Amino acid sequence: MPTWKDVRADFPILHQQVNGKPLVYLDNGATSQKPRAVIDALVKYYERDNSNVHRGLHALSMRATDAYEGARARIAKFINAADSAEIIFTRGTTESINIVARSWAQAHLKPGDVVLTTEMEHHSNLVPWQQAAKASGAALKYVPVLGTNAEGGLDLASLDTLLTPQVKLFAFTHISNTLGTINPVAELCRRARAVGAVTVIDAAQSIGHAPLDVQELGCDFLAFSGHKMCGPTGIGVLYGRRALLDKLAPDETGGGMVVNVTYQGATWKPAPERFEAGTPHIAGAIGLGVACDYLDGLDRAKIREHDDGLARIAYEKLSALPDIRVLGPKGERGGLVSFAFPDVHAHDVVTFADEDGLAVRGGHHCNQPLMRKLGLTSTTRASFYVYNTAEEIDVLVASMRRTLKFFRG
Amino acid sequence: MSADLTELYQQVILDHNRRPRNRGRLPTANRVAHGDNPSCGDQCSVYLQLEGDRIKDLSFDGSGCAISQASASLMTTQLKGKTAAEAQALYDQFHQIVTTGNAPDEMSDIGAFAGVHTFPARIKCATLGWHAALNALKSDPTTVTTESHND
Ligand SMILES: Cc1ncc(COP(=O)(O)O)c(C=O)c1O
Numbered sequence: 001m002p003t004w005k006d007v008r009a010d011f012p013i014l015h016q017q018v019n020g021k022p023l024v025y026l027d028n029g030a031t032s033q034k035p036r037a038v039i040d041a042l043v044k045y046y047e048r049d050n051s052n053v054h055r056g057l058h059a060l061s062m063r064a065t066d067a068y069e070g071a072r073a074r075i076a077k078f079i080n081a082a083d084s085a086e087i088i089f090t091r092g093t094t095e096s097i098n099i100v101a102r103s104w105a106q107a108h109l110k111p112g113d114v115v116l117t118t119e120m121e122h123h124s125n126l127v128p129w130q131q132a133a134k135a136s137g138a139a140l141k142y143v144p145v146l147g148t149n150a151e152g153g154l155d156l157a158s159l160d161t162l163l164t165p166q167v168k169l170f171a172f173t174h175i176s177n178t179l180g181t182i183n184p185v186a187e188l189c190r191r192a193r194a195v196g197a198v199t200v201i202d203a204a205q206s207i208g209h210a211p212l213d214v215q216e217l218g219c220d221f222l223a224f225s226g227h228k229m230c231g232p233t234g235i236g237v238l239y240g241r242r243a244l245l246d247k248l249a250p251d252e253t254g255g256g257m258v259v260n261v262t263y264q265g266a267t268w269k270p271a272p273e274r275f276e277a278g279t280p281h282i283a284g285a286i287g288l289g290v291a292c293d294y295l296d297g298l299d300r301a302k303i304r305e306h307d308d309g310l311a312r313i314a315y316e317k318l319s320a321l322p323d324i325r326v327l328g329p330k331g332e333r334g335g336l337v338s339f340a341f342p343d344v345h346a347h348d349v350v351t352f353a354d355e356d357g358l359a360v361r362g363g364h365h366c367n368q369p370l371m372r373k374l375g376l377t378s379t380t381r382a383s384f385y386v387y388n389t390a391e392e393i394d395v396l397v398a399s400m401r402r403t404l405k406f407f408r409g
Numbered sequence: 410m411s412a413d414l415t416e417l418y419q420q421v422i423l424d425h426n427r428r429p430r431n432r433g434r435l436p437t438a439n440r441v442a443h444g445d446n447p448s449c450g451d452q453c454s455v456y457l458q459l460e461g462d463r464i465k466d467l468s469f470d471g472s473g474c475a476i477s478q479a480s481a482s483l484m485t486t487q488l489k490g491k492t493a494a495e496a497q498a499l500y501d502q503f504h505q506i507v508t509t510g511n512a513p514d515e516m517s518d519i520g521a522f523a524g525v526h527t528f529p530a531r532i533k534c535a536t537l538g539w540h541a542a543l544n545a546l547k548s549d550p551t552t553v554t555t556e557s558h559n560d
Contacts, residue, residue, distance in 0.1 A: 019411070347449055347474035348418075351528065355414055364450040371450070377472045378450050406410070406418070407426075407475070 004306060007298065008387045010035040021357025024392045029177050029336050029383030030361055031227045032208060034291075038230055041290040045283045053282055054256060054273075068282050071289030072272070075237060078292040079222070080213040083242050088275045089285050092236030093204040094124040096223030097171070099238055099275060100200055101128035103251045104221075105169065108198075111137030114166045116197070118143040118154055118183075119373060120176045123366040125202040125223075129171060138168070145179070149327045150374060153181045159191055167197040174206035178367045178379065179328035180311060180336045182206075189218040198244070204228055208295060208385070209335050210304035214239055226284060231291035235284030238275070245271035252277040303386055307335030310384040314393045321400055327379060336383035338365070344407045346378040352403040353380075358396060416524030417531070418475065425479035430486050435468035442548055444471075444541035446533050451477045455485075455541040462492045464546075469538055476522075476531050481538025483518055493546045500539045507535045 008014055011033045016023050025033060045067065051060035053068045069084075076084035090096045109115065115129050119142045133140040141162055146152030154172075163170070170192040174185050189199045200221040206212060208229025214222055221244070226235040240248070250257055250268055254277035259267045268274045295303065314337045319326050326339045340346065346362030353360050361381040364371045371377060382396055438456035445452055451473030458466040467488055469481040484503075488496050503519050506512045510527065512520030525535045 345472075345474040345478075347451075347531075347534070348476075351417070351531070352414070355411055362449070368450070377452070407423070 004386065004389070010037070010294075011387050012036060012039070014387055018357040018359070019355050021355075024356075024358045024395050026382040026384065026388065026392065026396060027359045027361050028228070028385040028388075029205060029365075029381060031233065032230050032385050033387065034232070034287075035230055035294050037294050038232065038287045038290050042232060042283050042287050045286050050283075052279055064282055067286045067289075068280070071285040074289040074292050078212075078296070079207075079239060080215055081239055082215060085271050086239055086242050086245065088238040088240065088245075088272045089280050090223075090236045090238050090275075091234055091281070092225035092227065093122075093202060093223045094225075094236075096221075096236055096238035097125055097200065097202065098128050099251045100171075100221050100223075100240075101132040103248050103275075104198065104244070105129075105132035105136060105138075107249060108168055109133070109136035109138040112166065113138040113168045114164065115140050116143065116162060116167045116170045116192075117141075118172050119145045120150065120154070120179060120181065120367070120370055121171070121173055122177055122202065122204070123368070124204075125171055125173060125200075126369070129169075141167075143172070145181075145370070145373070148374070149325060150176075150179045150181065150370070151327075151329050153179075153329060154183060156184070156187075159188075163191055163195050163197070165195050167192070167195055169200065170197045171200035171202070173202040173204075174212075175209070175334035176328070177205045177336070178338050178365045178370060178381070180333035180338070181328055182332060182334050185219070186217050193218065205334060205336070208291075208303075209300075209307050211300040220244055226288040226291065229288075229291055230294055231288035232281075232284045235281045235288050237288075240271070242271065245275070248274075250274050250277065254278050256280075298386060306386060307384045307388075308333060310388055310390065310393065311335045311337050313390055314382055314384070314396065317393055317397045318400070321397070321404065324400075325376075327374070335385065336381060338379040338381040340376055340379045341404065344403060346380045348407065349380045349400070349403055352406070353396070353399045356395065356399040356402070358399055360396070413524070413527045417528055419521040419524060421483070421518060421521035422475060422479040425482040426475040429469075429478060429482040431468040432482065433468055433470055435466060437466060438468070440545040440548060442541045442545035444537045444544070446473070446477070446537055449473070449534070451534060451537055453477065453481050453538045453541050455481070455538060455545050457542070457545045459546070462494075464488050464491050464493075464496065467542070469541075471538075473537065474531075474534050476525065477534040477537045480522060480535045481541075483521075484538050484542060487519065488542060496546060497543065500543060503539060504536065507532050 049063045051064040053065045072087045073084040144155040146155045192199045198220045201219045203224040207224040222239040227233040257277045350362035435456035437458045440457040443454045453471035456468045507525040510523045512523040
């Protein structure tokens with residue numbers, strides 16, 4: 001088991017200066033950095049094995065196919081899916097959710113039905129449902145968030161009235177990318193199942209930070225992105241329960257997903273190929289498999305302790321700044337902290353932080369309705385990962401003090 | 410603090426950010442346009458009281474970073490009494506300043522925004538209010554919403 005300091009040596013990008021200061025990368029909620037092992041896997045694939053999958057009988061194509069399907073099996077194990085056919089490769093969380101919103105919703109939603117989601121969703125787990133509701137005539141309802149700074153998380157009591165038999169689908173995030181709230185997803189799945197609703201979990205912010213077991217959670221669909229868990233960009237996963245996937249029509253059609261094509265029509269392969277039309281991101285899938293190895297090597301339970309622990313320290317230290325509003329729960333939280341000042345805008349904060357070598361995020365974090373509800377237009381967010389340290393939080397806090405001094409005088 | 414940052418956050422800009430001029434909804438306005446910067450969430454509404462071709466009075470409202478708010482505030486002080494053509498010409502000069510960093514000496518106030526050019530991501534912030542004002546000038550006397558601006 002490496003120490004957390006050793007982990008930094010695995011990430012080549014961290015060893016650089018930005019604006020003359022050592023880089024302090026605290027924008028992991030947007031995307032994580034990549035360990036050497038993942039970078040090497042991409043290079044190795046393109047240098048030795050590159051070929052198309054499922055098509056050729058030559059050596060390279062077989063190697064590429066084995067590696068691609070091996071990655072699928074690796075990822076199935078990573079989330080404890082019952083069957084690797086339940087792992088569909090996509091471009092990322094956004095595409096994964098869109099597939100469900102189009103394929104599943106189109107076949108199942110009708111006027112009078114309800115799609116339930118929450119007030120804390122990322123636009124990617126919100127706009128697709130608005131579109132699905134519009135197209136089908138179903139209603140879209142929201143589980144409210146509690147507290148002026150949303151420190152209370154979701155209003156679970158409201159589920160008693162919101163979760164009716166009319167609810168056909170319930171989509172919610174595991175960890176809020178703006179608040180850091182960890183939702184009780186297993187309980188939400190259980191309650192949804194009790195009324196016969198299908199569940200969709202947005203695991204974008206949790207997948208790389210903690211152990212995750214889809215069978216234990218009891219979800220029907222789960223979406224995540226490779227790039228937030230040490231993997232490449234452009235690759236992600238839609239997990240779907242086999243029984244549901246087999247009944248689902250494809251969203252995109254074309255090569256690779258068909259069994260028999262005539263001039264009159266076509267028949268579909270089973271999942272996962274049915275949902276992977278065209279040449280997939282082969283290198284990306286392989287890189288994602290290696291990212292799974294890397295994270296398991298660090299022990300995901302320990303990663304959770306480390307990342308969430310840093311967020312709690314940051315929450316404490318930032319709360320001591322004058323006139324700061326720190327969002328989200330006070331106690332247990334995921335590995336990120338968002339905050340706002342009434343008189344200094346997040347973009348000015350981020351510009352000053354950049355001068356201190358800090359990469360933090362300023363903006364609405366693809367959470368406009370929640371921001372509006374909280375009476376904010378933007379926040380600054382620090383999000384933590386395996387290579388971050390408690391000393392880096394001190395750099396962050398010092399940078400905030402400097403910025404406040406400049407603007408407040 | 411680095412020279413670039415000192416250049417960006419000039420005294421004039423900080424002053425307009427702290428004490429914005431002509432902020433709020435102008436009761437006598439007969440034109441209004443709204444500007445959005447969807448990537449960062451900055452918003453700016455500009456209210457014009459247009460008499461013939463001349464801006465008799467104007468105000469702005471909105472939220473955003475110091476650069477966007479100060480720019481809109483300063484703009485309202487510059488455009489009062491100007492014709493539509495004069496406003497466009499002034500914007501062209503302003504745009505030149507924020508994209509090249511070259512401010513002619515006589516442009517003392519808007520010249521304060523020259524430092525923006527070393528922060529290309531902030532050019533949109535500096536021009537947001539101006540875009541709204543120019544759109545308000547072009548619109549018919551009803552509310553017009555503009556979408557993003559790409560410069
Ligand atoms: C909670 C949440 N959902 C969805 C997404 C979208 O992920 P992607 O852009 O990789 O599709 C993000 C990423 O910012 C996120 O934080």
